[in-house]
Amino acid sequence: MPVTLVVGGQWGDEGKAKIIDYLARDADVVVRYQGGANAGHTVVVGAERFAFHLVPSGILYPRVTCVLGGGMVIDPVALVREIDGLVARGVDVGGRIRVSAQAHLVMPYHIRLDHASEERKGEGCIGTTGKGIAPAYADKAAREGVRMADLQRKSADLEALVRERVREKNRLLRAMGVPGVSARRVVADLFAARRRLLPLISDTRPFLWDALEHGRDVLCEGAQGSLLDIDHGTYPFVTSSSPSAGGAAIGTGLPPSAFKRVIGIFKAYCTRVGNGPFPSEDMGSDGNLLRELGNEYGTTTGRPRRCGWFDAVAARTSVRLNGITDIALTKLDVLDAFAHIKVCTAYRVGQRELDYFPADVADLDGVKPYYERFPGWKTPSVARTSMPPRAMAYVRALEERASSRIALVSLGPERSAIVQVRRARKSNGGARRRPSA
Ligand code: GDP
Ligand code: IMO
Numbered sequence: 001m002p003v004t005l006v007v008g009g010q011w012g013d014e015g016k017a018k019i020i021d022y023l024a025r026d027a028d029v030v031v032r033y034q035g036g037a038n039a040g041h042t043v044v045v046g047a048e049r050f051a052f053h054l055v056p057s058g059i060l061y062p063r064v065t066c067v068l069g070g071g072m073v074i075d076p077v078a079l080v081r082e083i084d085g086l087v088a089r090g091v092d093v094g095g096r097i098r099v100s101a102q103a104h105l106v107m108p109y110h111i112r113l114d115h116a117s118e119e120r121k122g123e124g125c126i127g128t129t130g131k132g133i134a135p136a137y138a139d140k141a142a143r144e145g146v147r148m149a150d151l152q153r154k155s156a157d158l159e160a161l162v163r164e165r166v167r168e169k170n171r172l173l174r175a176m177g178v179p180g181v182s183a184r185r186v187v188a189d190l191f192a193a194r195r196r197l198l199p200l201i202s203d204t205r206p207f208l209w210d211a212l213e214h215g216r217d218v219l220c221e222g223a224q225g226s227l228l229d230i231d232h233g234t235y236p237f238v239t240s241s242s243p244s245a246g247g248a249a250i251g252t253g254l255p256p257s258a259f260k261r262v263i264g265i266f267k268a269y270c271t272r273v274g275n276g277p278f279p280s281e282d283m284g285s286d287g288n289l290l291r292e293l294g295n296e297y298g299t300t301t302g303r304p305r306r307c308g309w310f311d312a313v314a315a316r317t318s319v320r321l322n323g324i325t326d327i328a329l330t331k332l333d334v335l336d337a338f339a340h341i342k343v344c345t346a347y348r349v350g351q352r353e354l355d356y357f358p359a360d361v362a363d364l365d366g367v368k369p370y371y372e373r374f375p376g377w378k379t380p381s382v383a384r385t386s387m388p389p390r391a392m393a394y395v396r397a398l399e400e401r402a403s404s405r406i407a408l409v410s411l412g413p414e415r416s417a418i419v420q421v422r423r424a425r426k427s428n429g430g431a432r433r434r435p436s437a
């Protein structure tokens with residue numbers, strides 16, 4: 001059974017969790033491979049709405065084991081809170097959550113450093129979620145992190161390690177003009193969380209390898225999106241991990257050859273939260289309408305999301321970067337009200353036309369999006385199982401412009417509001433550039 005990878009194709013919030021939840025009905029294991037509590041993954045089941053930040057979005061199915069992979073950065077206190085919140089809502093998580101010993105911890109000083117760094121940047125700030133993500137990954141790269149494995153050490157050793165880290169970081173915080181954190185408090189909170197988390201921590205790689213070898217259905221859940229990737233996104237306006245497909249092997253320990261099916265999640269339009277380039281952004285009434293109809297406010301921070309039109313240039317780049325075998329197109333219902341719908345199919349820089357997403361954001365300076373216009377269908381979606389011909393024509397046009405087949409179309413937040421418009425491919429069978437008719 002090949003591993004299925006779900007990646008965000010745009011700037012995050014594409015509706016990944018909705019699709020993970022849909023696919024997880026047949027899964028045995030769902031594993032998150034990167035990011036931390038910067039993610040906000042929403043699943044709607046009937047009248048209930050769940051917002052996941054650290055726990056994989058497959059947890060609502062009793063047979064699914066959820067793994068928090070080694071590529072993640074995990075705030076232990078936030079994880080305990082999230083698990084308790086699920087239990088309080090009647091979700092039986094017993095024995096179904098595994099946390100990689102390789103995952104790094106997000107500590108209170110990371111959160112404070114995140115805020116301090118944003119404040120220092122002022123106008124030029126990234127617009128982070130303030131969850132301590134960049135400082136935690138920076139410590140990982142500098143080999144100064146605290147890992148889940150450290151929670152398994154003797155209490156005295158762990159305490160000494162944490163106190164040492166706090167001392168160093170407080171020096172840094174004070175140099176930035178910010179008060180340090182209380183070592184006593186950090187240790188107390190961490191030890192309280194540790195009591196709860198210790199039974200969940202293990203080397204999750206053998207578990208995943210066994211699952212793979214025994215033909216279990218394994219689903220990998222990406223957070224954020226390809227255009228926020230630390231290497232391939234709009235650097236420096238990115239997150240600090242690798243949401244794109246390459247990150248899944250690193251962040252789980254599953255071999256790259258295991259990923260045969262890569263489902264790219266794209267909204268039928270585009271959003272971005274935080275700063276940085278967004279060529280197809282619409283600052284006018286259409287952008288506002290997309291925000292209101294799509295309820296485009298952050299799941300994690302509540303910030304209004306910037307809105308604009310589907311960017312086929314960025315989408316094509318995402319398709320090639322991730323080796324996307326199928327697209328799941330979400331929030332098509334949000335376009336129901338529009339008389340005309342635009343799609344950015346190329347960028348113009350002076351006399352030049354750019355048909356790929358550049359590696360350097362400086363090359364996006366002065367870029368003008370070139371739009372194609374499509375007629376709207378002006379028919380409300382009520383969790384339909386078929387689509388109006390013009391909506392289907394729009395979907396087919398996106399397939400062509402994005403150079404990948406669209407297998408699933410989501411027409412509402414609820415679990416049932418989804419249509420399979422093409423049979424999902426079983427494996428990638430090599431790179432493809434054009435959808436089959
Ligand atoms: P994720 O981070 O990619 O999982 O996406 P978020 O959960 O942050 O944001 C997606 C939002 O859109 C959530 O509020 C979902 O409930 C909602 N949503 C998902 N799919 C659809 C859809 O097809 N139509 C509509 N109207 N809302 C959707
Ligand atoms: P999900 O998984 C959308 C954005 C932030 C900011 C940049 C860096 O729900 O799609 P960070 O806190 O990671 O250092 O912020 O990345 N960002 C997201 N945008 N969806 C997300 O997650 C995001 N996680 C981070 O807004 O621009």
Ligand code: MG
Pocket residue numbers: 012013014039040041042299
């Ligand atoms: Mg989100």
